[in-house]
Amino acid sequence: MEDQNISSIELLHNIKIVLVGTTHPGNIGASARAMKNMGLSNLILVEPKDFPNDQAIFRSKAAKDVVENATVFSSVEEAVSECDLVIGTSARERTVPWPIVNPREASIEVAKSLPNQKIAIVFGREDRGLTNEELGLCNLHVHIPSDPNYSSLNLSQAVQIIAYEIRLSVLGREEHEDSWDVEFANNEQTERLIDHMDEIMQAVDFYDVENPRKLLVRVRRFFKRSRIDVMEANIFRGLFSAIQKKIK
Incomplete structure (x- = not known):
């Protein structure tokens, strides 16, 4: 069982956390800290407004390595092009409904897709989230069901919630394992x-x-x-x- 858990923990590093158009570098650092708390380390940045920046390093605390190893892309499409499962965060209803899940359901899909598929979880801009075009690149949308009277979450809080659920599901992924005879199209x-x-x-x-x-x-x-x-x-x-x- 111990070896199985070590294998599962290593798989967490293969999951991309994609932050899009992050305005404040401190949010990048805080998100990196949330990731490392849950064993995630693959940070992707799409058009960050101010990066690199010392504030990102300062807010990351012991997750400095996650920030320093972050990869920067110019578009979401480029960042997720090789991924087989892309899950985008969404806070509102869309004109054309898309498959939408809560963090626990999303994490189960992630666990089922490992170890053979590349996975990205995409978080939008602090003020307006992801565009419809960016959400259209995703297989699923994930919504965090917060209190409607004050539903706004800080970026790093959203990363922490979803990273926590992913960790739980991946460490227990044997319960969710699924098999397929051919690789999924990326x-x-x-x-x-x-x-x-x-x-x-x-x-x-x-x-x-x-x-x-x-x-x-x-x-x-x-x-x-x-x-x-x-x-x-x-x-x-x-x-x-x-x-x-x-x-x-």
């Missing part, structure tokens, strides 16, 4: 599939390009929710290529 592969389908729909005048309404959002939601595997993605891509040949 985010980049799924996005290419969606783009290919969009090309086909435009080629056959399936929708008005000037007024697509919510069609593409719903197509993206379908594929993200389904979490298709590589073979399924290739089947769709092959079908789309055959259609393109026929209509030329």
